[in-house]
Amino acid sequence: MIPLALDPARVTIALAGNGPLALRRLTQLREGGADPQVFSPEPDGELAALAGDRLVRALPEASDLDKVGVLYVMGLGTEAETALADLARQRRVLVNVEDVIPLCDFHSPSVVRRGDLVMTVSTGGRSPTVASLLRQRLESLFPEEWAERLRTIAELRNRRRAEGASMSEVARESRDLIDREKWLP
Structure with a gap:
């Protein structure tokens, strides 16, 4: 696995799905700054x-996927998901x-967000439970105060x-500040 952080301002993301998994993924994408097109025949x-x-x-049809770089798929059933993954790959779209x-070109890690501080855990799709626990x-x-701590470090920098x-x-000055404030155990 090669971890990456995508900038949704530069990579067009779409979601195709139904049900609670689609709702959860859309929420996560929005938290990351994306505003994806949502394709859902029965939302x-x-x-x-x-x-x-x-x-x-x-x-989505082929012409829709020509405008997309990354596609998330869920809750559509095996046949539709397989066909959509194949179509996405034909259009050179990364699919999950x-x-x-x-059927995955990539796996989405479990994410902790504290403002601009983003920490992720991935098991390569092998154990979502382990990723969730970590x-x-x-x-x-x-905790949440790390969002402000990162702003403080960024201002110093x-x-x-x-x-x-x-x-x-x-x-060195950043490390000194972190040590002085005892931000890390």
Whole structure:
């Protein structure tokens, strides 16, 4: 596995699915800054509401996928998911079919977000339970105040770089601040 962090401002993401897994994935994508087109032939009320004007009440066609870089698929049944994964690959779109490892070009890690601090855990799709348990541990080790802590470190970095400090000086000063404030156990 090669971990990557995608910038949704540069990579167009779409979701094709129905049910609670589609709702969960759409929520996660939105938390990451994406506003994906949602293709759902039979969306429930919650999915339709969350998707809003980004909802298309059909599965994507080849022309739809020509505008997409990454496609998430779930809750459509084996036949539709397999066909959609094949179509996506033909269009050179990276695809993830939820919980169907042979149809996945990539796996989505379990994520902890603290502002711009993003920590992930992946088992390569082998054990979502292990990834979830480790994510929960990270959440307890890195509480919400880490969002502000990261802003503080970023301000220090930006100020010191503008003053002409080298990257090694900034790194040392950042470590000193973290140690002084006892942010890490």
